[in-house]
Amino acid sequence: MDWQTLATQLFxxxxxxxxxxxxxxxxxxxxxxxxDVIGTTGHVPIGIEIALAQAQAILKTVQTNPGRPILILVDTQGQRLRHRDEMLGINSYMAHLGKCVDLARRKGHTVIGLVYDQALSGGFITSGLIASACFALPQATIRVMGLPAMARITKVPEERLSELARDNPVFAPGPENYLRMGGLHGIWEHDLAGELARALRECGAEDERMALGHARGGRMLAHPVAQAVRTGSDVRPA
Known part of the structure; x- marks a missing residue:
């Protein structure tokens, strides 16, 4: 779905x-x-220019419109892989963007992420994935790392990773798997305007991702480990 059609349905x-x-x-x-709405389109990779533009827009909202909700529309192929960006410290620009999203949340802004097309790697992590809540359309493409790239990095054969992906959503792409892991709060299929209004009404200040992943059976250890660290208790196997 192109962003103009999406915006017409949302608003x-x-x-x-x-x-x-x-x-x-x-x-x-x-x-x-x-x-306030920010986002990307055209599967654009997130380089230093767009990272700064998004950060600037978020900080402007925090400064001039205290408490106003922010919607992040996500369509990106991830972090831009260019020598220039790497030499200029793209990791710091991406971290700055993530910190701005976190600042907005701490200042009382509800930040909603919506993946309407592609969401890959660092471009997703520093935007929609750390919003107050993140949602996706059913046709969205979501992955932090593709299986071929994961095989090259981990030295685990791609065939083995494909086998693991059938039962473990951590290895598998797609909105359904990210829903199971708690990375997504929901998948919007109909009445996008109504879904957005509901998300803004119901979104709380607490980060529920670990609890959602545990409840949905897609990420079983993150929540109990975090609870154990918080309380000083032992982690009990489920």
Whole structure:
């Protein structure tokens, strides 16, 4: 789905979102409440320019519109792999973007991520994946690392990783697997405007990802380990 069609379905009352060099920004109304919108399109890789543009937009909202919700529309092939970006310290730019999202959440802004096309690697981790809540459309492509790349890095044969992916969502791409792991709070299929309004109403301040992954059977140790660290108790096998 292209971003214009998506925006029309999310905001039937209209919006002022614009695109510049694959960077989206603007605002709209959801249930008579103003929402600031940032995002990417065209499967654009996140280089230093877009990372800074997104960070700047988030900080502007924090400064000028205290408490206003932020919607991040995600369509990216991940971190831009260029020598120039690496030499300029793309990791620091990405970390800065992630810190801005975290700052907005700490300042009381509800930040909703919506993967409407592609969400790969660092471009997803520092945006939608660390929002207050993240959702996806059913046709979205989501993965932090593809199985061929994972095989090269881990030295585990791709055939073996494919076998593991059948039962373990950690190894498998796709919105359904990220839903099982708790990385996604839900998959939106119909009435996108209603789903967004509901997400803004129901989103709390606490990060529920580990608990959701445990409850859905996709990530069984993160939540009990975190609870054990918090309370000083032992981790008991499920």
């Amino acid at each position: 039937p009352g209209g919006h002022d979102i614009t695109e510049r060099d694959n960077f989206l920004s603007g605002s709209a109304q959801v249930d008579a409440q103003a929402v």
